[in-house]
Amino acid sequence: MVLYIIGLGLGDEKDVTIKGFEAIKKSSKIYLEAYTSLLGGSTSIEALEKFYEKKIIIADREMVESGCEEMLKESTENDVSFLVVGDPFGATTHTDLVIRAKELSIPVKVIHNASIMNAIGCCGLQLYSYGQTISMVFFTETTKPDSWYDRVKINRVNGMHTLCLLDIKVKEQSIENMCRGRLIYEPPRFMTVNQCIEQLLEIEEIRKEKVYDQDTLCIGLSRVGQDDQQIISGTMKELLDVDFGAPLHSFIICGDMHFIEKEYFETFRVKKN
Amino acid sequence: MVLYIIGLGLGDEKDVTIKGFEAIKKSSKIYLEAYTSLLGGSTSIEALEKFYEKKIIIADREMVESGCEEMLKESTENDVSFLVVGDPFGATTHTDLVIRAKELSIPVKVIHNASIMNAIGCCGLQLYSYGQTISMVFFTETTKPDSWYDRVKINRVNGMHTLCLLDIKVKEQSIENMCRGRLIYEPPRFMTVNQCIEQLLEIEEIRKEKVYDQDTLCIGLSRVGQDDQQIISGTMKELLDVDFGAPLHSFIICGDMHFIEKEYFETFRVKKN
Numbered sequence: 001m002v003l004y005i006i007g008l009g010l011g012d013e014k015d016v017t018i019k020g021f022e023a024i025k026k027s028s029k030i031y032l033e034a035y036t037s038l039l040g041g042s043t044s045i046e047a048l049e050k051f052y053e054k055k056i057i058i059a060d061r062e063m064v065e066s067g068c069e070e071m072l073k074e075s076t077e078n079d080v081s082f083l084v085v086g087d088p089f090g091a092t093t094h095t096d097l098v099i100r101a102k103e104l105s106i107p108v109k110v111i112h113n114a115s116i117m118n119a120i121g122c123c124g125l126q127l128y129s130y131g132q133t134i135s136m137v138f139f140t141e142t143t144k145p146d147s148w149y150d151r152v153k154i155n156r157v158n159g160m161h162t163l164c165l166l167d168i169k170v171k172e173q174s175i176e177n178m179c180r181g182r183l184i185y186e187p188p189r190f191m192t193v194n195q196c197i198e199q200l201l202e203i204e205e206i207r208k209e210k211v212y213d214q215d216t217l218c219i220g221l222s223r224v225g226q227d228d229q230q231i232i233s234g235t236m237k238e239l240l241d242v243d244f245g246a247p248l249h250s251f252i253i254c255g256d257m258h259f260i261e262k263e264y265f266e267t268f269r270v271k272k273n
Numbered sequence: 274m275v276l277y278i279i280g281l282g283l284g285d286e287k288d289v290t291i292k293g294f295e296a297i298k299k300s301s302k303i304y305l306e307a308y309t310s311l312l313g314g315s316t317s318i319e320a321l322e323k324f325y326e327k328k329i330i331i332a333d334r335e336m337v338e339s340g341c342e343e344m345l346k347e348s349t350e351n352d353v354s355f356l357v358v359g360d361p362f363g364a365t366t367h368t369d370l371v372i373r374a375k376e377l378s379i380p381v382k383v384i385h386n387a388s389i390m391n392a393i394g395c396c397g398l399q400l401y402s403y404g405q406t407i408s409m410v411f412f413t414e415t416t417k418p419d420s421w422y423d424r425v426k427i428n429r430v431n432g433m434h435t436l437c438l439l440d441i442k443v444k445e446q447s448i449e450n451m452c453r454g455r456l457i458y459e460p461p462r463f464m465t466v467n468q469c470i471e472q473l474l475e476i477e478e479i480r481k482e483k484v485y486d487q488d489t490l491c492i493g494l495s496r497v498g499q500d501d502q503q504i505i506s507g508t509m510k511e512l513l514d515v516d517f518g519a520p521l522h523s524f525i526i527c528g529d530m531h532f533i534e535k536e537y538f539e540t541f542r543v544k545k546n
Contacts (some may be wrong), residue, residue: 018294087394112288131404
């Protein structure tokens with residue numbers, strides 16, 4: 001039978017394609033990948049279940065990383081749908097799953113959808129002109145990973161825009177709970193645009209290679225692809241205390257802008273007080 | 274009323290999202306942007322009209338570049354849908370249209386979908402690791418534009434992958450017909466992977482900056498997102514005479530590959546004769 005890997009897009013339950021919806025309807029089991037991404041705030045697993053009239057099984061980190069064995073076994077006998085927020089090959093690739101399915105001779109059908117990697121075009125910067133994408137993870141007291149700084153530098157030196165994907169912490173355990181083997185999880189955390197800017201400036205302060213500064217033009221976005229999405233442009237300093245509301249947030253460090261990009265940028269410019 | 278700008282995705286009429294479909298159903302006029310892109314070969318305007326049960330108006334280059342005035346006027350009174358193959362802000366941005374609608378105080382609602390810019394993830398190279406995208410246009414006897422060479426160089430030097438979007442010529446006039454003012458158009462032309470490689474190697478031969486050569490690893494793709502999509506990897510030389518079939522074709526010059534990218538690359542490797 002067929003393993004459908006279906007992108008749900010970025011908004012609510014109606015952002016699935018008709019092709020995806022039809023595949024879900026005829027699948028005997030439906031899994032939802034729910035550890036690298038997050039359903040849009042205007043929907044929920046319950047809303048999806050109601051809309052599809054199907055039960056959804058949550059595929060968490062343990063399940064996906066341990067190879068989805070049960071799901072693959074099921075796929076040899078019945079149609080199975082594996083749902084992914086955004087596009088299946090978006091920010092997190094599921095190529096590993098495809099390789100394993102191929103090894104087991106299970107036909108795989110990918111149903112694409114929008115992901116942050118192309119929907120980010122909504123801010124008006126040409127998708128052509130982005131360099132490498134970076135992932136900004138939460139700094140801790142002891143670790144401040146900054147390998148992304150070199151990539152931002154390459155992008156900036158060459159006039160390219162940089163998309164920053166912001167950290168999501170789901171099913172985190174506190175060190176105490178982990179030590180005691182208690183399966184108690186911390187509430188989910190999502191990095192804000194403000195936290196991203198703070199971390200960017202903190203590393204610039206340490207590395208001092210003049211890759212960007214608080215006057216660098218940038219764009220903060222939240223809930224891209226949802227009805228209440230927000231796009232605000234300005235300098236890093238200006239956006240440092242803008243409230244972007246509910247997650248998910250995304251951030252762009254602008255490279256060289258053409259005049260039409262610049263014109264569009266200005267339409268989103270933060271209001272000066 | 275609302276101007277809906279709706280991505281159709283890359284496949285057939287069922288790749289529209291449910292949200293997009295509902296917007297189309299309630300619109301009084303439906304336009305299809307049909308000069309920068311192409312409907313998937315497995316669908317047609319007639320198939321779309323039948324599926325939507327609506328008449329579709331073709332928005333050609335003249336109409337879009339002259340500002341879509343009639344469409345915008347219509348949008349002040351009724352819901353109007355403007356359909357775009359892929360995503361509205363994909364390879365060709367429609368930011369200009371959004372700006373004009375905003376000036377006229379027409380509410381705009383964008384409904385995202387997959388585009389080549391994110392669906393290209395299907396070949397297994399991480400979307401994170403692409404540099405700037407280039408557009409390869411048909412060379413003529415007299416012009417061989419090569420400004421993309423510098424961008425490929427930046428990408429290659431820094432280990433980034435390069436997506437090459439290949440030229441589409443629709444509604445071209447021959448010089449003779451143009452001079453005589455005859456509105457006779459040449460048949461549409463679509464650049465093949467083979468033609469792209471020829472042009473790449475031709476410019477390397479002229480510029481000699483050792484950005485790539487015939488042994489450089491690359492991936493050719495055709496009809497991405499459609500049922501009969503094809504992905505074949507190999508060296509430029511190996512792919513030079515592979516038949517990728519019907520349009521559209523896309524091409525990737527690989528940068529540094531991580532082991533899982535490499536593993537996936539090998540699954541698509543061209544068969545040696």
